[in-house]
């Protein structure tokens with residue numbers, strides 16, 4: 004019989020085993036009350052002579068999911084997690100962690116401080132603090148290497164990727180895998196076995212790391228060299244490497260101390276605050292202001308994707324991985340067969356990388372049907388149109404879908420900037436039309452813009468948001484405007500860049516500043532990648548009036564033709580194009596202006612901040628943090644800056660406004676931006692007017 008010790012913990016005896024259960028919804032985060040309940044519950048069981056072994060478990064959906072991130076930045080309240088761990092490691096009785104759900108960060112560190120760990124088959128464990136700009140600050144960098152070895156622990160912590168129970172068992176991070184339904188019983192049996200065998204207490208802190216000093220340093224250095232890109236920009240990975248090195252080169256207590264120093268450095272740094280902002284912003288984005296909790300999304304099981312081009316193929320792949328039945332349709336039979344081949348190749352690639360099991364890949368293949376007739380949409384719950392970005396074509400397609408789709412089907416367009424209301428207006432069911440704007444590659448990029456038309460019904464909005472979560476995307480709700488949120492917010496950066504190269508700076512100067520800031524690619528590298536010919540080049544009327552027209556007229560369309568702003572070798576390695584420089588010189592001001600990188604950064608990114616503020620004040624985005632989420636997850640805006648709105652707050656809104664007034668003029672400055680600055684508020688906390 005379990006005895007509640009307080010609202011979040013209970014103790015029960017099962018034979019000689021004492022079971023401590025914590026229940027603190029939604030994810031048993033290790034807030035102060037949970038840490039205190041752990042301390043008190045463990046102390047009680049360890050002091051009970053009738054108890055010969057202890058099992059720690061959680062109710063609800065998961066074992067401890069980590070420290071309570073909402074406590075960060077606030078005054079710390081005892082007890083510290085290490086106080087709890089000291090109680091466990093001072094115990095003369097074995098303490099076993101019974102893990103289900105996702106034991107992450109401090110949650111897995113609780114398990115690592117136990118003598119043994121039993122996980123349910125469907126459980127995952129991980130140390131994802133790097134996603135918050137941090138490192139495991141409760142012994143994870145010292146205990147994980149003692150169980151899994153230096154190299155495996157380094158990768159686990161720097162990647163931040165959780166591992167499944169069976170993998171964790173292979174890595175020696177856990178000691179047994181239990182059935183999902185029988186976890187508690189099997190953990191108790193495991194503990195009883197320890198008692199029966201008088202098993203050693205086996206404290207992880209007493210274990211030897213697999214590699215000693217020099218060998219460990221060599222492995223860490225090799226990892227840093229092989230994964231150099233992970234260490235450029237964010238600071239946390241470097242501190243993680245130092246902490247893991249400490250595990251291999253210092254006694255445990257000294258290693259813990261070193262870990263704490265490296266953790267504090269990160270916690271006090273700017274990047275962690277930015278990444279914690281994005282953590283909560285991603286979750287806030289999923290909330291639709293004014294949408295009643297009673298509104299239920301439409302049940303979607305079968306999805307028809309129309310268009311077997313790059314986007315349609317990626318979208319079909321995304322839905323397959325989300326567990327849906329997918330019919331991929333293209334009026335060109337060869338195109339849809341080629342697309343099926345590409346999808347199979349993607350799935351096989353994931354299997355060969357160990358990212359997907361053979362069985363799961365086979366199941367996804369079995370759920371894919373291809374067809375070349377629009378009639379194949381007849382039974383689909385959801386139809387996603389992904390045809391060529393032309394409004395007349397999309398209208399025609401939706402007229403035909405309207406007459407073929409079942410009455411309760413949801414019709415979605417993947418349009419990236421066209422007027423969804425104009426598309427909905429040609430159908431008999433505008434209330435069931437929604438935009439699902441995926442970002443290429445659709446099966447990889449996390450952003451999904453859910454575009455709400457003026458007639459879209461609430462349950463259809465809820466359906467779009469729910470689909471995003473089910474697909475593992477970050478769904479951001481957008482109103483209808485040219486470019487919705489991400490593309491519209493980032494468009495001024497291209498405009499600014501094309502203007503800058505006429506004032507003195509070269510494309511490669513612009514791109515250097517962008518990659519130094521943390522973008523994966525520069526502006527002109529991206530234009531070359533997408534293709535200069537498909538970004539607003541009016542081929543029929545082209546007349547050598549701009550740099551882009553001249554380059555396109557000469558057939559220099561970017562990577563696809565081997566030359567654009569850059570020249571590309573057979574491995575697509577880029578070098579600045581002398582010809583592009585000459586073309587630019589033909590249009591540039593005769594007296595070039597020298598600009599330092601700071602000035603370039605302001606010219607390129609302040610207009611994005613300004614556009615983001617306009618997107619919020621027009622109600623296209625629900626809140627400023629949605630703009631941050633959209634650009635971080637859709638454009639690779641460096642997460643450790645927090646996104647344009649959060650970054651603008653760190654720069655200082657007055658400075659941003661002054662920069663905008665200099666280059667775009669006072670009238671161009673968003674009123675919301677001005678008002679926020681005048682009121683001394685944070686731009687990242689602004690919301691759309693109701």
Ligand code: T1G
Nearest residue numbers: 029032068069070071072073105107108109139140141286
């Ligand atoms: N702290 C506080 N709140 C949290 C939280 C956390 N760690 N994790 C989730 N929540 C809230 C979240 O904001 C949301 O709230 C609700 O729970 C459901 O979350 C010392 C320093 C566990 C995989 O990084 O990865 O430990 O919006 O929508 O999709 O070394 O939450 O409902 O009000 O995401 O089912 C390390 C973060 C912390 C894990 C569940 N741990 N969480 O996903 O639900 S740092 C993490 C997640 C640390 C130690 C260090 C996910 C999840 P609301 P959700 P989900």
